[in-house]
Amino acid sequence: MGKMPKAIKYLIFKTKWGYFGLASTENGVLRTHLPGPDPEKVKSRLLKDLQAVRYERTLFKTLAEQITAYFDGTYVDFHKDIPIVLDGLSGFARGVLTACRDIRFGQTVSYADLAKMAGRGGAARAVGGVMANNPLPLIIPCHRVTYANGTIGGFSAAGGVKLKKRMLKLERQVLIESRHKNQSNAQVG
Numbered sequence: 001m002g003k004m005p006k007a008i009k010y011l012i013f014k015t016k017w018g019y020f021g022l023a024s025t026e027n028g029v030l031r032t033h034l035p036g037p038d039p040e041k042v043k044s045r046l047l048k049d050l051q052a053v054r055y056e057r058t059l060f061k062t063l064a065e066q067i068t069a070y071f072d073g074t075y076v077d078f079h080k081d082i083p084i085v086l087d088g089l090s091g092f093a094r095g096v097l098t099a100c101r102d103i104r105f106g107q108t109v110s111y112a113d114l115a116k117m118a119g120r121g122g123a124a125r126a127v128g129g130v131m132a133n134n135p136l137p138l139i140i141p142c143h144r145v146t147y148a149n150g151t152i153g154g155f156s157a158a159g160g161v162k163l164k165k166r167m168l169k170l171e172r173q174v175l176i177e178s179r180h181k182n183q184s185n186a187q188v189g
Helices: 039-046 061-071 091-100 111-117 124-132 160-188
Strands: 008-015 018-025 028-036 053-055
Touching (some): 008 039, 008 061, 111 124
16 A cells, blocks of 8 residues: 555735745645735646645744745744755755755855855756755745856746845845844944
8 A cells, every 4th residue: 555645735825925825744844836916826836736735724824924024024034943845856956955045034145155055066057957946935045046146047936037136135125224223223222
């Protein structure tokens, strides 16, 4: 008798930028879908090729609140405390995606630098392929990976390069406002 498929739960919720999708098993987040204007399209893309799926309104409630806050322009660290599922991916891809999680809010690294972070220096092109197939955009911040010359690079998520630029701009703005606020508070105190 074969293994029983793990129950997959999903949630589509509204953010300031559109509808965001989360899918998970009991072990962690399996997929995300960046905001789009049509919740049915987000759902269709999020659940593509998945079986035994069930809607759950309270799925990762805190994470959904953090994602909503992120798109509202709040500093949110989606670092390593969020359980993720990378089943079915090669060891190389898992290593690259795990290393990508170390890229902090508002920072960018090149594909070559990410290859080095993953212990695979010289594999920048292969890293680009992994980023193009990232199943967890935002949680694994592939939008923070750029070309070595500083140009934006590609972005295969729905919304494309325009969305990548917008996300990076949001993060830079949040950091600038945070620094400004901290400087003002330091001057007052």
